[in-house]
Amino acid sequence: MTTPSEVYTLTTGVFPDRYQNGTQLEGPVYGAQLMFTGPDAAIEVIGNKITQYMFGSPSCNPWFAEVIENYKKAIIRTAGDLRKAPDDRVVLTGVWYHLDYNERPRFEPYVIHVISADGVVSSRRYKIEMFDYDSPGEGFVGMLALETTSPEDISQFLKKEAARITGKYTSHEPCGLKPLQGVIWFPAEDNNEDDIPIIVSKLFTARASHEQPDYDVEVFPSEAANPLRDEFSEALSEAGEKAEITPRFVSAYNAIVVDDVSGVDRKWMLRELSYSRFGVYRGELVVREPRSGPITLSELANSSTARGSWFQVRIDHDAYDPRFSAFDDDDRSGLNDFRAMLHDRRVPPASEDEPNCLLESDWYLAEGSTAAVRYMAVGPEPRLSW
Template sequence: MLNVNEIYTLNSDRVLNSFLSADNGPSIITCPEYQGKVVLNGPDAAIDIIHRNIRLYMNAEPTDNPSFHAFVEPYRRRLLRAAKKYRTSPSDRVIITGKWHHVQYDEEPFFAPYLVHILSGDQLVRCVRYDLEIFETDAFSRVLGSPVQLRDGQNLIHRLRWAAENTLFDSFEELSSSGLPFYAGILWWPRSPRLPAVFTTVTGPQRQLLADLGILSGEVLSASMSETQQRLQHQLSEFSDALKMAAKAGHLTSQLEKTLSVLLATLATAEDEARCEAEAKMLGMLANTIFGFDGKILTVRMNLPDTDTLSFEDVANTTTAKGFWLQTRDALGREGEPKFYAFRYLHQCPSTLATILRRRTPEIDGCLPNDCKFVSDWVPSTGNTSARCMAFGQEPKLSW
């Protein structure tokens, strides 16, 4: 059964665990069937409708988020009408639960609904699938083509997680401009009304690491991997664990430095392809932490470099800058609007890493967009255009 505070979030597989541990839970399950719906990424969000009052929640807490309120306001009448369809009593509360989706800096955020919780006066919760079209953006979430049917006695939660991981695996190859994945997981809706809905989350970097380590879904390391590759995967796992502990401590630890030393020793003798792949994964783990890497040792990231030039790779790996601006210019010299990308996006444009940025010179550069302090030269790009990178300016923010 759902706890009252869980009506403001997509219920997790904890709900199913609780159900299966009940005395009569497993006895009614015979080859259950679940239909999945892809869930967009973002914080949990909910619209709570009580009589004619509407309250908004984010991460299970009441919110004054101005973007969320501005999005909901034009739909107020539609929401009140929809709530009447779900109520069995005038006193019932109707909570539409979903995600606040905003991962692209240059796109408008919106609420993506997935479940409706109806809370009666005696605190009983009824959960139904959201199947209305209240919002203009409702079409953005999609239903999977084929349902997942489980064999009798199969581990239900394990099977749904496995299906979610494999369904969304390819989607993590494409990141948003914020560096966040577009999708959070899959909401599984049962064919039998006696089973609960289940939301299985999928996190791209962890999913990729599990696959690389060969332990996803109980698989073993691929026999095609060389001994060096297997050693690198093991050392990356140890580095990841040490990094998490150091991040919690808020400073470099001897264990983190030790695991890095072991990893670098292996990288020094690895073949080019294996070395580049492992280095990219290591730098990905360091992204959005307080730790940077200068090619030899870990450092605490600096705010603004005191040098006049530095490589783009150093900006990404040794400073607190979260991303960069990319600006294009056509053959006539007309400059386009700069677009901001998080450094996690870099794996899609590795050639940018070699770019050299220099401190802005007022006589040459004038005022740069977003008050950027460093800029590269214009370099030829596709067609007759040219492009340049900028960093250390007023970085955009997501609406949550």
């Protein structure tokens, strides 16, 4: 069961009593719907009045308002078809999907709520075609019959299943976020009860675009205990609270550098540091600050306050528009350093479409190719629409 106050966010409903006439019922059957990354968003329709919500509250986001204006007739018509009574309130709930700076944002609905005048909420999966980008069957990855019947066990089991299902989507979008934030579990129509709730298994929380995602570490348990990582995490947290590089922090960092032959733990460590005020510059822990050239891409990623860089391609004499991307594991590990030594910029931008950056690399021409690439960094960065 979902309450009227919860319909503006993707929220797990309340489990009913799992007993009937003193007998424990069978575990429910659920279907998995992959969920894009983005803040919770909703469109509420009361009569012909439309209200937009983001992060659970009424929103004046201009991009969202533009989407609603473009589809206003379809939204009102669809809401009219969904109402059971003239005074029913219809809320379409999903996420605001915008992870690529070069793509237009959109509203991605997942759940339909119809709320009666007396507050009764009827909820079901969104599988209609109201927007021209709707594809009702897309992202639905099959059914799962559960053996457990405990509400707590069901939620925890489905959360782990969500982590397993989305685990293969490891690449990141240009903004630095993963494309999927979890799975929404919809009860199968042939369950024995009518009041099996929708379950939302979020693996991290999408916050405002200037913040880092808040990962739920319990969803990603390590396969084996890792004392070095545990000590580093604790030391990093302590250093953050004290706002200084502590001896314990230095010791934990050095332990991973010395012990990690494969480089896996070091890659993990640099990723953890990217969410903090601290970084690594030429082998030493430092407080992140603006950097000047000459500097490698990995040094810039690991020690500066820059969030990412622009990557530009030139074929023969034609240069394509640069694309911004947040720093990723490859950038931090030094994989691209052989072609990305950045120097202080010597000439102004060649066009209005080229970002006015402080640093740029030389053009790198691959052997046997007419295509050249270069990196640029430290300038006005693009923003997401949330």
